[in-house]
Amino acid sequence: MEGTLEGPPMTPRVFGVRVGIFSLGMEPGDEEFVNEFSGYGDKPSQIMWPSGIALNSQGNVYITDEWLNRISVFDQTGMFLTVWGSSGSDNLQFNRPSGICVDNDDNIYIVDSLNHRVQKMGSDGSFINTWGSYGDRESEFNSPWGISSDETGHIYVVDHKNHRVQKFDPSGRFIAQLGTFGVGVGEMNRPSDVAVDLDGDVYVCDWANSRIQIFDPNGNFLTSLVGNAQELTKWAKHSVDSNPDIQKARRRVHSLEPEQRFAMPTGVTFDKIMSRLIVADTQRYRLQIYNKVKNYTEPQFNL
Amino acid sequence: MADDNIALMAHLMRRAGFGAPRHELETRSVKGYEATVEELLNPEDQPAVDKYELLRYHPWAWKPGTMSNPGSASWMYHMVTTQRPLQEKVTLFWHQVFATGNSKVDHWDEIADMIDMFREEGMGKFRDLLLNLSKNPAMIFWLDNNENHGESLNENWGRELLELFSLGVGNYTETDVKEASRAFTGWTFDHKLPRFPYGRFDWDFLYRWNDHDANKKEFLGHGGLFNGEDIIDIIAEQTATAKFICRHLYNFFVADEPPVPTWPYTAPRDPEAISSLTNTFVQSDGSISDVLRTLFNSVFFKNAMFARVKSPTEVVVGTMRLVGGAEFPILGYGELSRQPGYMGQEPLNPPTVEGWHTGNEWVNSASLMSRINFVTDMLGDTNRPGVQTIIATLSSMGELSPGAFVDAVLEQMGSIQISRSARSELIEHAEHEGSLIPDSSKKSGRRVSEMLQLVSAVRDYQFG
Numbered sequence: 001m002e003g004t005l006e007g008p009p010m011t012p013r014v015f016g017v018r019v020g021i022f023s024l025g026m027e028p029g030d031e032e033f034v035n036e037f038s039g040y041g042d043k044p045s046q047i048m049w050p051s052g053i054a055l056n057s058q059g060n061v062y063i064t065d066e067w068l069n070r071i072s073v074f075d076q077t078g079m080f081l082t083v084w085g086s087s088g089s090d091n092l093q094f095n096r097p098s099g100i101c102v103d104n105d106d107n108i109y110i111v112d113s114l115n116h117r118v119q120k121m122g123s124d125g126s127f128i129n130t131w132g133s134y135g136d137r138e139s140e141f142n143s144p145w146g147i148s149s150d151e152t153g154h155i156y157v158v159d160h161k162n163h164r165v166q167k168f169d170p171s172g173r174f175i176a177q178l179g180t181f182g183v184g185v186g187e188m189n190r191p192s193d194v195a196v197d198l199d200g201d202v203y204v205c206d207w208a209n210s211r212i213q214i215f216d217p218n219g220n221f222l223t224s225l226v227g228n229a230q231e232l233t234k235w236a237k238h239s240v241d242s243n244p245d246i247q248k249a250r251r252r253v254h255s256l257e258p259e260q261r262f263a264m265p266t267g268v269t270f271d272k273i274m275s276r277l278i279v280a281d282t283q284r285y286r287l288q289i290y291n292k293v294k295n296y297t298e299p300q301f302n303l
Numbered sequence: 304m305a306d307d308n309i310a311l312m313a314h315l316m317r318r319a320g321f322g323a324p325r326h327e328l329e330t331r332s333v334k335g336y337e338a339t340v341e342e343l344l345n346p347e348d349q350p351a352v353d354k355y356e357l358l359r360y361h362p363w364a365w366k367p368g369t370m371s372n373p374g375s376a377s378w379m380y381h382m383v384t385t386q387r388p389l390q391e392k393v394t395l396f397w398h399q400v401f402a403t404g405n406s407k408v409d410h411w412d413e414i415a416d417m418i419d420m421f422r423e424e425g426m427g428k429f430r431d432l433l434l435n436l437s438k439n440p441a442m443i444f445w446l447d448n449n450e451n452h453g454e455s456l457n458e459n460w461g462r463e464l465l466e467l468f469s470l471g472v473g474n475y476t477e478t479d480v481k482e483a484s485r486a487f488t489g490w491t492f493d494h495k496l497p498r499f500p501y502g503r504f505d506w507d508f509l510y511r512w513n514d515h516d517a518n519k520k521e522f523l524g525h526g527g528l529f530n531g532e533d534i535i536d537i538i539a540e541q542t543a544t545a546k547f548i549c550r551h552l553y554n555f556f557v558a559d560e561p562p563v564p565t566w567p568y569t570a571p572r573d574p575e576a577i578s579s580l581t582n583t584f585v586q587s588d589g590s591i592s593d594v595l596r597t598l599f600n601s602v603f604f605k606n607a608m609f610a611r612v613k614s615p616t617e618v619v620v621g622t623m624r625l626v627g628g629a630e631f632p633i634l635g636y637g638e639l640s641r642q643p644g645y646m647g648q649e650p651l652n653p654p655t656v657e658g659w660h661t662g663n664e665w666v667n668s669a670s671l672m673s674r675i676n677f678v679t680d681m682l683g684d685t686n687r688p689g690v691q692t693i694i695a696t697l698s699s700m701g702e703l704s705p706g707a708f709v710d711a712v713l714e715q716m717g718s719i720q721i722s723r724s725a726r727s728e729l730i731e732h733a734e735h736e737g738s739l740i741p742d743s744s745k746k747s748g749r750r751v752s753e754m755l756q757l758v759s760a761v762r763d764y765q766f767g
Contacts, residue, residue: 048634049360049634066360067634143359145359160359190355190359208355232500233500235500236500236501239499239500240499240500243499245497246497246499246500249494249496249497250496250497252494253494253495253496254493254494256496258496258504259496259501259504263365263502264358264362264365266362282362283362283365283366283502284501284502285500285501285502286501
């Protein structure tokens with residue numbers, strides 16, 4: 001950053017700023033650490049406030065950096081390729097770029113959060129178009145955050161401070177919106193991210209309400225998820241197993257239910273191959289994974 | 304050059320807030336002194352700090368864990384960005400009086416919750432605040448009330464409640480301590496999930512009726528089957544409580560008093576002021592807001608400019624609000640929140656239940672260096688918007704003689720008053736380079752920034 005306006009004399013502390021690669025496997029406990037790359041710093045291959053991540057069809061990895069106002073690009077092994085962007089409000093300039101997604105044609109959409117717009121780029125980093133400005137009408141944004149594309153190329157943008165999700169066609173033309181401020185059904189409080197599955201169902205990460213809300217392709221509310229992590233993750237189990245005091249403390253509480261719930265989740269994605277929803281349960285340092293069951297039938301009512 | 308109204312407004316904003324830049328003082332002066340006092344006393348008329356804005360960029364500030372770095376970042380963000388300065392100042396006041404430290408509690412998040420409670424309740428009725436405090440898990444653990452059982456008393460909370468939080472030494476007996484402690488048996492907290500492996504969970508107040516001593520108590524001349532709430536009611540009605548809290552308010556908002564342990568033996572420096580505040584306290588049924596109205600509108604307050612040594616938190620927050628650049632939740636908020644600690648006032652971690660020793664005790668050779676280094680670093684940074692505003696304002700004044708230059712800097716820093724000798728020394732320094740002439744090169748900017756730093760290093764600047 002220029003000068004010392006935003007940084008020194010305070011030495012920034014670093015909390016796990018890196019990109020990790022993991023395999024999730026099929027069952028709880030299958031998860032494995034694979035590799036990690038990049039790290040804290042302002043060199044081209046480094047990151048400071050990583051916010052969004054997306055992969056293209058070649059496995060290239062794009063990371064948005066909200067502090068350095070740029071996009072870092074790595075190959076699938078984590079080798080640094082290039083970096084795009086700088087601070088500002090011109091094309092290919094950013095003010096806190098956050099959400100990022102790649103469509104089926106490898107076009108890249110970046111939420112340029114505090115410029116209150118979306119920028120669309122080609123996979124070579126070339127500028128294609130941009131839409132949005134500050135406000136709360138259609139096609140306007142207030143500090144948007146997450147973004148996702150669906151199978152038909154539509155783009156969903158999480159309009160964070162307007163407590164809604166807006167849907168656009170690939171050129172940025174407004175189509176529909178979901179949500180309004182509140183804690184009720186279909187209402188949102190500072191949503192953070194969005195994902196769309198192969199059926200067109202929409203999953204909204206309702207950040208300050210600590211839940212996921214699910215809508216059908218027409219925007220009708222289906223259900224909410226509030227977190228249901230009844231089992232410890234493999235790594236959490238190690239930590240509990242090795243500490244008798246923690247085991248006693250866990251037996252002493254009336255209920256373990258509070259730890260099963262989401263706490264301000266910031267990311268959601270749909271694993272199309274395995275048909276499962278993956279939620280970044282941020283304040284509890286874990287992922288919660290839900291299978292989407294095909295052909296689900298209700299059990300008979302008089303069981 | 305100095306304008307009495309501006310100087311008085313600057314005084315009010317230093318005490319009822321964390322200082323204000325010159326342009327804000329001018330706006331407030333137009334509105335008027337008493338109207339400004341009313342605005343400060345009604346914080347709900349101004350927008351609250353957006354706590355989600357901080358969490359958006361610093362998620363670790365939610366229920367901060369064991370690290371002191373994030374512990375008080377949320378509060379620092381509130382103090383630096385608030386449009387309700389008195390609300391934050393009152394919060395700081397109660398943290399000083401009801402001092403609860405992370406050194407023992409080891410839960411930054413629980414003490415931070417107490418700070419949030421002070422923000423919500425701090426200007427309301429003293430009785431309600433004290434009752435909420437009695438139910439606060441961090442306080443219960445800090446003063447061992449979870450070890451205070453019907454069959455075996457622990458008098459720590461009962462004693463400090465009377466000695467440091469309400470009546471003050473000399474206004475109760477050992478029997479009262481014991482009886483108050485009996486009344487608070489069974490006031491504890493529920494078990495909570497441990498911090499590992501998934502982070503912090505809330506601690507909740509719990510009343511265990513079967514651990515409460517339900518027999519008759521005798522307390523301050525009253526008798527009955529008292530529970531904790533009854534004790535709070537009796538305490539809140541005592542004139543001694545009103546006097547004690549008002550002396551604390553005087554010490555914090557008006558002028559430095561000697562350390563609290565000497566109060567039973569040392570008269571207040573202004574007994575009439577304490578008496579006036581006490582009257583309002585009693586008449587308003589312990590409304591802190593009403594007492595503060597009396598205080599800020601009083602002659603004794605207006606005559607007490609620069610009669611206090613600034614606390615480290617006031618130094619840091621006041622500086623950040625003057626120089627700007629920290630309105631957005633920038634990188635480094637955690638470190639910023641540690642700065643007062645380097646100067647002897649670690650937020651959320653006072654050394655003992657007695658709180659920090661204030662006044663002259665804020666300053667020693669080490670803390671003075673920390674104070675001056677921090678402030679001069681900030682004022683020397685000409686990229687900061689507040690510094691740029693000062694440079695631009697002086698530039699618009701045309702050529703300034705060394706004397707006018709020094710006076711203009713003192714005014715822009717918030718109508719600062721310094722001794723004649725200090726002013727002469729600053730003028731003497733300015734004379735080396737002659738009059739300040741606005742120029743497009745960076746020379747005048749550098750000179751202004753240098754003068755800001757010099758002012759912040761003179762002895763008088765440590766008072767506020």
